[in-house]
């Protein structure tokens with residue numbers, strides 16, 4: 001959604017568009033710069049009938065609390081009051097034009113009069129009215145800026161419609177609240193509502209406690225049946241552990257509702273348990289995203305399938321108390337658990353663990369039941385994930401992680417989605433890291449998209465199920481996408497590799513490049529690999545987009561690796577910059593380890609001076625077979641049928657394919673050159689070079705005569721025909737050439753198995769006796785095998801890769 005859409009929809013019938021709720025926290029609204037960022041997000045993500053919920057501008061609520069405390073202690077409030085008013089006036093002046101600024105400043109002035117009088121006379125009974133000012137000022141200012149610059153909007157005070165039982169029991173009276181909201185909402189205007197505040201049954205101002213504005217947002221979603229709630233905050237999602245403590249924490253892209261609730265219950269700083277309550281009965285999805293980095297995908301909370309249910313996270317708390325008493329029997333304990341929803345309890349040992357802030361009420365209640373109970377400061381560490389309490393493997397790993405730690409008990413919590421260990425001492429960062437490592441080490445989920453389901457792609461997929469089963473490093477690899485030139489099947493929850501092509505046949509939709517790129521920007525996987533087994537230049541041009549998103553590429557397609565020097569250098573730099581791995585070992589020699597060998601020599605300090613050989617499986621097969629007894633064109637069609645030749649065999653015959661391969665190897669060997677620097681002899685007669693592939697194949701017999709004549713000439717000299725590639729560097733001068741040659745019948749190049757490639761590498765270390773790599777250089781099995789080898793290599797690299805989590809104010 002853009003600003004144009006926002007304005008365009010201001011004339012739409014509000015009922016026609018699904019409502020979305022966006023909530024911005026205090027730090028997202030702290031300065032005029034932050035507010036500008038929020039305006040930008042609103043322009044790009046909001047529709048006119050959406051609701052924007054705001055917290056007080058960063059720091060304002062704290063100052064209001066301080067003012068209340070000072071007034072309560074009979075201390076002077078004059079200076080902090082002035083400084084707060086000055087700060088707010090500053091924001092107004094920076095963001096609004098003169099006229100609007102004057103209007104808002106006047107309103108602010110009136111509010112401060114009232115505020116001063118409450119502070120002076122009756123701070124106790126007006127405490128919540130005072131705190132409510134923070135959100136009112138914030139909503140009023142944002143609405144004024146939107147009205148002045150973007151679209152019609154109106155600021156609403158949530159106390160005018162949200163009715164809760166009381167400050168202690170924040171359950172919402174939905175019927176009354178919905179009715180009241182209906183009356184105050186205005187069509188064709190963006191609603192800017194205050195978070196954090198509501199009224200109780202007596203009409204008194206109430207606050208909604210910690211993360212209260214998030215709760216306000218989900219209440220408003222429930223009132224309006226909103227499709228989505230986005231909590232725009234200062235972190236970019238929910239992580240598998242607190243990323244400030246656990247640097248290896250991974251972002252959880254999708255959290256099932258139940259798991260999110262459990263994380264909130266155990267004290268996750270972003271997800272408060274109240275926030276999720278209003279969503280229980282609605283199909284509303286909750287997103288957590290960063291207002292400081294709005295294009296990065298955050299965490300989505302909702303109903304999800306298999307993959308999201310596999311995710312595990314680790315959370316801890318040092319602010320908990322163990323409640324125990326000799327008189328505590330199972331009946332009282334069960335009554336207490338019903339009443340206080342403890343973090344966990346153990347009936348066998350008659351104990352329960354509560355949050356520190358519950359101590360007073362729990363103590364009073366037990367005093368009236370069994371007398372004194374003991375409270376002991378303890379800590380907890382928990383593994384959280386979908387139904388982990390009944391997953392033996394998860395429990396076993398959790399216990400193993402804690403085997404050298406003193407624990408009081410390991411219990412399933414009141415929720416089926418966590419296993420909790422009670423610790424007698426504080427939970428250290430080291431322990432949190434250790435447990436997180438044990439619980440999540442195998443859980444880096446890698447999505448794979450296969451583009452190109454032809455000759456090689458099909459074989460790659462046939463082998464995939466056995467590879468996933470047998471290669472432990474592929475354990476968490478999920479096939480998520482299949483693409484041909486016209487059709488695409490993307491399934492975020494994974495495509496069963498055993499039935500990949502059947503599913504593709506049945507379910508694939510028209511291939512839309514834009515849709516693919518959009519999906520790639522917000523996919524839920526820790527890592528994503530695109531395997532390009534197409535012959536398409538167009539597809540290779542998408543690598544830039546992939547690398548921008550940190551996506552990895554395995555290419556059997558030679559276009560990108562043999563593109564112009566400038567483009568190629570740009571691509572490799574972009575990949576390095578974004579942590580993308582790009583492998584393409586099958587681009588030369590199919591599955592032969594020639595690229596590995598050259599890389600390895602250079603990495604070890606060797607210097608390569610020349611590379612030569614037979615680099616085309618097709619041309620090797622053709623010239624090893626071609627003795628004049630059958631027409632050349634017949635052999636060519638046979639090479640095509642066997643899957644040796646390129647989809648258009650002129651790529652092979654023209655020498656272009658070999659030219660690309662020589663370029664790729666020369667680049668690997670450390671030289672800067674482009675295709676034009678490699679002299680190339682084409683074996684395709686001019687009159688056949690501009691036809692379509694089908695036309696060319698239909699006229700392929702026109703090749704027979706010229707090839708027969710060439711063979712005769714070679715035979716006369718007791719030679720044979722071979723298509724040779726050669727690259728040398730002498731006195732700094734580069735000489736690169738691919739073409740047909742007459743080769744002595746005794747030469748190593750003349751005595752290969754049909755289809756074999758041979759690579760002769762001359763280097764400082766291999767001068768007098770060159771390094772030779774020889775073997776099949778094309779074909780379904782070896783090429784598909786080579787791509788699998790790249791997949792294993794990438795997954796091995798990724799299993800040790802750590803993400804640097806960026807947190808505003810910590811490391812950014």
Ligand SMILES: NC(=O)C1=CN([C@@H]2O[C@H](COP(=O)(O)OP(=O)(O)OC[C@H]3O[C@@H](n4cnc5c(N)ncnc54)[C@H](OP(=O)(O)O)[C@@H]3O)[C@@H](O)[C@H]2O)C=CC1
Pocket residue numbers: 451452453454455456457483484485486487533534535536538539556557558586587590617643644645646647777778779780783
């Ligand atoms: N044959 C071999 O021994 C070796 C081949 N290679 C390379 O492997 C690649 C594939 O070869 P091969 O399997 O023989 O080719 P095929 O022609 O048999 O298959 C190509 C596949 O790519 C698909 N495709 C074409 N363009 C696009 C596009 N823009 N987006 C998505 N998919 C596309 C085709 O779709 P559709 O069916 O709709 O046309 C088809 O599924 C080539 O780059 C080749 O150079 C590398 C080493 C060895």
Ligand SMILES: N[C@@H](CC=O)C(=O)O
Pocket residue numbers: 586587588589590615616617618619644645646652657777778779
């Ligand atoms: N057509 C190519 C296939 C491998 O790259 C060849 O024949 O070598």
